[in-house]
Amino acid sequence: MPKKAQPSVPSGPASAPAPATSTAPALSRRRLLGAASAAGATGLALGGTTGALAHAATSDAPPTALSSVGTGRVAFRGTHQCGITTPLQAHGRLVAFDLAPTAGRAEAAALLRRWSDAAERLMDAVGTDSPADGPASGIALDAGPCSLTVTFGFGRSLFARTGLTDRMPDALRPLPRFTADALDPDRSDGDLWVQIGADDPLVTLHALRVLRAEAGEAARPRWEMAGFNRTPGATARPMTPRNLMGQVDGTNNPRPADDDFADRIFVPRGGEPDWMAGGSYAVVRRIRMLLDDWDGTPLQEQEQVIGRRKSDGAPLSGGPDASEDTAVDLEARDSSGRPAIAADAHVRVAAPETNGGAAMLRRPFSYHDGLREDGAPDAGLLFVAWQADPLTGFVPVQRKLDSGDALSRFLRHEASGLFAVPGGPATGEYVGQRLLEG
Numbered sequence: 001m002p003k004k005a006q007p008s009v010p011s012g013p014a015s016a017p018a019p020a021t022s023t024a025p026a027l028s029r030r031r032l033l034g035a036a037s038a039a040g041a042t043g044l045a046l047g048g049t050t051g052a053l054a055h056a057a058t059s060d061a062p063p064t065a066l067s068s069v070g071t072g073r074v075a076f077r078g079t080h081q082c083g084i085t086t087p088l089q090a091h092g093r094l095v096a097f098d099l100a101p102t103a104g105r106a107e108a109a110a111l112l113r114r115w116s117d118a119a120e121r122l123m124d125a126v127g128t129d130s131p132a133d134g135p136a137s138g139i140a141l142d143a144g145p146c147s148l149t150v151t152f153g154f155g156r157s158l159f160a161r162t163g164l165t166d167r168m169p170d171a172l173r174p175l176p177r178f179t180a181d182a183l184d185p186d187r188s189d190g191d192l193w194v195q196i197g198a199d200d201p202l203v204t205l206h207a208l209r210v211l212r213a214e215a216g217e218a219a220r221p222r223w224e225m226a227g228f229n230r231t232p233g234a235t236a237r238p239m240t241p242r243n244l245m246g247q248v249d250g251t252n253n254p255r256p257a258d259d260d261f262a263d264r265i266f267v268p269r270g271g272e273p274d275w276m277a278g279g280s281y282a283v284v285r286r287i288r289m290l291l292d293d294w295d296g297t298p299l300q301e302q303e304q305v306i307g308r309r310k311s312d313g314a315p316l317s318g319g320p321d322a323s324e325d326t327a328v329d330l331e332a333r334d335s336s337g338r339p340a341i342a343a344d345a346h347v348r349v350a351a352p353e354t355n356g357g358a359a360m361l362r363r364p365f366s367y368h369d370g371l372r373e374d375g376a377p378d379a380g381l382l383f384v385a386w387q388a389d390p391l392t393g394f395v396p397v398q399r400k401l402d403s404g405d406a407l408s409r410f411l412r413h414e415a416s417g418l419f420a421v422p423g424g425p426a427t428g429e430y431v432g433q434r435l436l437e438g
């Protein structure tokens with residue numbers, strides 16, 4: 001039986017008018033399906049018409065360009081690096097590199113200069129990045145920058161490798177071991193860390209391939225993880241993203257408009273060490289979710305575990321009329337006099353109010369890497385938390401979660417990294433120059 005063609009492009013309404021400049025061949029749906037299944041059966045290449053066929057498979061009308069997604073462009077230079085307060089993109093790649101055994105400070109400096117040049121070029125015009133220009137794969141030739149961001153960080157091990165231990169920030173001291181940690185050293189830490197985000201998977205992969213090529217002999221990848229979030233524009237009512245447990249995740253994040261946002265997330269000018277001014281510390285955790293157990297847990301219990309409704313993220317302390325934006329009331333009681341938000345609910349245990357004000361900016365990607373040997377999904381959260389100092393952000397909160405969080409029985413922390421992410425480069429500078437040449 002021929003395989004049914006899957007709609008591949010959730011483009012605009014089926015009745016959208018054809019753009020005046022469209023050159024897509026006018027194929028009827030029936031002809032299209034016939035052509036597609038014939039190609040599948042005989043292995044014929046569809047050549048230059050493949051894109052038009054894939055689009056046309058969803059309707060008789062030519063596709064409507066989601067042009068605002070492709071043209072999204074983020075600045076590489078500024079006080080802070082991109083990819084921290086940038087709205088979450090749909091695709092992410094987190095990669096750690098180790099310097100080659102023969103490489104030292106000079107090689108690290110040259111690499112960060114090459115990487116910064118490449119990142120700036122890609123973020124400006126990834127779609128025009130021609131294979132003739134250098135180590136480009138060509139896979140994103142027809143894509144816009146798609147809000148591409150490339151963020152660079154330094155792991156603790158880099159400082160010994162480059163003879164710079166006297167300039168290592170105190171904040172980079174190793175994270176404590178938490179009782180629930182089952183960390184894989186091969187997927188943890190690293191001399192250098194790169195976070196790539198974009199609203200198109202080919203764009204993130206292209207950026208990664210360019211950066212790998214630029215690394216040359218100076219550094220080799222140590223680990224790589226890929227994640228995703230909701231597609232931008234997929235809903236007319238954009239809201240806080242959901243994670244793979246189905247929860248609205250990110251509601252009570254610090255917001256750039258908050259008075260204390262910069263103090264909580266960024267190292268101040270005049271802070272220690274001086275080369276980290278405008279920088280931040282990224283805690284990266286690969287946290288596997290026991291999704292089969294979670295999916296088998298009744299909805300009411302799931303909501304008690306978090307302290308928020310699953311449908312809309314409203315706090316359980318807010319009553320039936322509450323919405324996601326309703327403030328959490330940790331004192332509230334339900335009709336039987338019990339705390340509306342349980343003593344071990346995730347939002348209670350993690351809240352700044354119960355952690356001496358400790359806060360961080362959570363900017364995660366979900367991941368799903370197929371099935372494990374035991375048949376369970378290898379899926380969860382690439383948790384990335386940003387803060388001015390992990391000792392007043394991630395560490396106290398994770399200590400509390402480690403011992404008293406109802407969510408923790410559904411989670412496994414499998415990999416971890418802590419990286420110093422310097423401030424954004426000024427004109428003519430590369431990321432980290434103030435450390436590597438200071």
Ligand SMILES: C=CC1=C(C)c2cc3[nH]c(cc4nc(cc5[nH]c(cc1n2)c(C)c5CCC(=O)O)C(CCC(=O)O)=C4C)c(C)c3C=C
Pocket residue numbers: 243245247248249250251252253285287289306308328346347348350351352359360380381383394397398401411
């Ligand atoms: C150490 C810090 C945290 C880890 C690790 C962590 C893991 C984790 N969290 C969720 C889902 C949710 N978390 C939510 C809120 C929330 N989580 C943390 C910290 C960590 N989470 C904080 C500081 C907060 C905010 C608390 C508050 O002030 O109210 C929520 C609720 C919605 C929201 O505010 O974002 C959800 C849902 C998962 C699935 C997870 C590990 C995989």
Ligand SMILES: [Fe+2]
Pocket residue numbers: 346350
């Ligand atoms: Fe959380």
